[in-house]
Amino acid sequence: MSNPMQGPGSQNQPGGPVGRGLPTPPKGWPIGSYGTYAKAQRAVDYLSDQEFPVQNVTIVGVDLMQVERITGRLTWGRVLSAGAASGAWLGLFLGLLVGLFVAGGNPLPTVIAGVIGGIVFGLISAAVPYWASRGTRDFSSTMQLVAGRYDVLCDPQTAEQARDMLARLNIQ
Numbered sequence: 001m002s003n004p005m006q007g008p009g010s011q012n013q014p015g016g017p018v019g020r021g022l023p024t025p026p027k028g029w030p031i032g033s034y035g036t037y038a039k040a041q042r043a044v045d046y047l048s049d050q051e052f053p054v055q056n057v058t059i060v061g062v063d064l065m066q067v068e069r070i071t072g073r074l075t076w077g078r079v080l081s082a083g084a085a086s087g088a089w090l091g092l093f094l095g096l097l098v099g100l101f102v103a104g105g106n107p108l109p110t111v112i113a114g115v116i117g118g119i120v121f122g123l124i125s126a127a128v129p130y131w132a133s134r135g136t137r138d139f140s141s142t143m144q145l146v147a148g149r150y151d152v153l154c155d156p157q158t159a160e161q162a163r164d165m166l167a168r169l170n171i172q
Contacts, residue, residue: 088115
């Protein structure tokens with residue numbers, strides 16, 4: 001798997017910066033610009049299907065934004081029920097693990113003790129941070145990093161060929 005923080009010239013290569021893992025700006029000529037990552041990915045996949053050397057292609061997110069989508073309102077009931085549920089799962093797992101390998105005949109008492117202990121732990125670990133926030137963040141959310149557009153760049157030596165191939169694909 002590749003590291004997105006490493007560009008093609010990020011290693012000790014001629015023309016590249018000295019040092020491993022240093023972020024480098026993308027290089028290449030634009031061969032397409034798309035409104036969504038899925039469309040940019042589809043363009044690169046098409047090039048790959050046409051046996052184009054895609055190792056010379058880069059997808060670049062431009063105009064980055066951090067987007068927080070609100071998923072619901074937090075209340076004491078939601079916080080405690082979520083904490084109890086996650087604690088019960090953890091307690092069940094640990095109770096089964098201990099019960100299967102340590103308890104001799106019947107693992108059920110160990111599993112029940114694990115679930116009860118997990119619920120208590122889950123309630124405490126959910127309630128304390130919510131109480132400490134004192135109502136300053138009474139909602140749940142998810143965070144995403146999105147781009148306003150996605151440019152596909154290509155090595156200058158093969159950019160014209162890639163641009164011609166993508167013109168035949170006609171992604172809207």
